[in-house]
Amino acid sequence: MSIDTTKDPVLQAIGLEHTYDNGFQALKGIDLTIYRGDYIGLIGQNGSGKTTMIKHFNGLLRPTKGKILINGVDEATMTIGKISKQVGFVFQNPDHQIFCPSVSEELAFGPKNCGMSPGEIKDSVEDALESFKITEYANHPPAILGFGLRRKVSLAAVFSCRPTVFIMDEPTVGLDHRSARELLDIVGELNSNGCTIILITHDMRVICENTKRGIVLRSGKLILDGTTREVMSNIEMLEQTQIRPPQVIELSKELSPPDVREFPLTTDEFIKKFIKAKKAM
């Protein structure tokens, strides 16, 4: 199985390069098409250019060479306000965006900027509160909520703009296992409702258990792009970027004949493939 390229492209990077003011070239020519409904795990060491690339998708950075198309339209012609209606980007630290006296006002800020009507704003705020299961906190001041809830608020506050692409930078960092699981379930649900998701994370298990497509960056170049299974099974290539896939994959590789190229991604899959299969024999 490989990536389904029959769907509409929502984001396209064409020969994307970026050189920072200090002369450092962080992206060295990236060609990438992201399709509607993709659930992408973006992987790469610190400094490989993940954040730089993502910032091009929502107009915070502009290409120094090449271009970005959003739903087929060249991004260079759009203001950041217009882009943020289509591409939502949640930053790592929730405290960098929380400023309103109540959660619902926080969620309404984006939609207001996007020029929604009062009715639409109300609907999308309620929708976001519900999606992220924070309706009961609607009137709480977000700044004094616990970290996990602040994280949810920061996601909901971007989601309330109803973006078609939803990008998250390390959304599970600092969360305990249960909160992380809960958050990923919510994100998974958004994806099954048609939202395109890009997830940056260093947690390979999160990638394996949630995403459908994997993209690996190394020093500003795209070195792997395929289904999560294809990417995660390419142990040799991952090793070159100091990434170690979850142990189930390494174990499966040891247990499989040498010509097998795709391995189970999760413990459940592993059990199904190796243990149940054996029992059945």
Place this chain on the structure above:
Amino acid sequence: MSFDFYVKADSWLHRLDPRVKLVLALVLMVAAMIVRDFWLNLFLLVGMILMLASAKIPKNRFVWVLKLTVPVTIMIIILWPFFYHSGYVFFHIGPLPITFGGLMDGVAMAFRIISLCFACCSLLFATDQSKIVRACVKMGMPYKYGLTLAIALRYLPVFFGIITMVTEAQNARGLDIPKKNIMKKIKSYMPILTAMLIAGLRNSDNMSNALETRAFGASVENRTYYSDITMKTRDYIAMAIILIGMAAFIYFFVVLGVEVPLQFY
């Protein structure tokens, strides 16, 4: 531009004791304030630039200071001739004569402002910030305030980094900062400022906990320091030169009130 003032280098200015540099900066500032004459101000300014250049301060720092002061200096040069008149009259704007003397005095004023900045920089560019704080504490500032100052300096770059990130986070939610309308511009900064403030408070709370867990406030009689500073012979000599220079300067220009003969207006 990163917001760390300090330029790491090895030069005569870098090697001086921070207390000497503190005094030097003060003396230079006082001198720049006392003098009010086109040629003398120019002399002081060029002198400071040469001094900093000899201390291996790179060109881009000078450009940075000049850029910073440009708006103020231009305003002064334009406005000054309206309020100060002497010598040759160029023309009148309404009842106000615009004079050569006024213009020259304005330019001198501008030199003064730039000199003040460079005087501060002679300290900031060539001294590690923690050393400045050590100097202040050595000269009698209570350690508590010294630490406060150190933390403030330490957090300047962090603070500017956070401003960038907060601005980006709010931009990503569709916040466009309008370029034209000032009132709207101020209003659109509110989400950024408020988020900064909240993040800052949270930071300071963490910081105070971190300080206390490392025994800040424990009443130790004579605390010691990891990197201490000591005055060497060359520091005493430099200090003497600075003080004598200062005294001579004050004697000539304040006590005797010497007029500079070079004046041509």
